[in-house]
Amino acid sequence: MNREWVGRTVARAYPAEVRAERGAELVGTLLDAGGDSWAAFIRQLGSLIGAGLAARTRAALLQPPAQIATCALAWAAVMTAVLGPVAILGSEVRFGGHLHFPEGTLLTLVLLLRVVLPILAVVLFTLNRIRTSGLLGLAWAVCRWLEYPPRFEHTAIAEFLLPLVGFGVMVLAPQRMPVRGRWFWLVPAAVFAYFEATGIGAQSGIGYIAPLIAALCLLPFNPSFAIGTTLAWSVLGVVYLTSSGGAGKSTELSIVLVSCVPLALIAVGIGRLRVHRA
């Protein structure tokens, strides 16, 4: 295996701006320090990965709080858009093609509203087409509201206002949106899809908590994403808490889902303090 190629690959652990400034130098020093021994080279690789990830964490946590908050709202909207189609497609796999969609021409419309619009919004977000994604997301949020007008209770705020505000921010201030890590939504989505498709943890609530844990694991690299995901998932918590008779959706689960929001905020606060002190 070509050591230089390995070194260049591993140097990707560093943020892009560090790589642009001294990526080649990092690889040169790594090759010098690795010498002829593979063991020494691997040790140096390990240290480079650790330092690169630490640099990423530092850069992510040192963003201005307003930037973190704005991006968190956008992420909350995006993750709300991810939740619906993943739940639908997961159920489709699990129950073998028995989607609870109406027949006929209405099916196309409902599919468009529930699946195609949010997926398009998320894909465009990933491709950095922030404003277009926001517009599609807004259209989806409004259509969803028209399809199922939320009861004007506190759940309405969670179900309707969160995507409205998040996608609205994306339309009004696309330049403030995250530049990197826009594919992060795939991680909780994949975890959620797995649990939805297999049905594992449906009763215990693990299927709902596991995607959140996955998102929280990425908090050091993208605090906005972690906060946004907890906000989106807290909507589920609020809805389950206030709706009656949700199968297997216990009050405890709702509390766990909702309490992840302050947990993420506290973790980001502690992380910022530690980085400032260091």
Add this chain to the structure above:
Amino acid sequence: MELRPPSYFTLAALIDGPLHGYAIMRRAGELSEGTVSVSTGTLYSIIDRALAEGLVAAGEPYVVSGRERRDYALTPAGRSLLEEESDRLARAARIVGARLKATGVLAT
């Protein structure tokens, strides 16, 4: 400001003049008589911080045998911080040494 051993010996490696990354790692190991081993990742974390605090200055990159290098030099602020730290360590060693001697005499 207190320096940890890897930072202390990394800065100390530059006392005699500018060095590139790998040379700093080797020199730090020599100066510490093998007690401190600075890895590539640690070295650049220390250099980044030292650059941000104005303790070292970076030169222009150059290529030797197909590998990019860049020399780093100690700034007056870096030298003064090293002097303060070495004084602090020497003072601490003197105090503890004196106590050890005194208690050693009493014990015997």
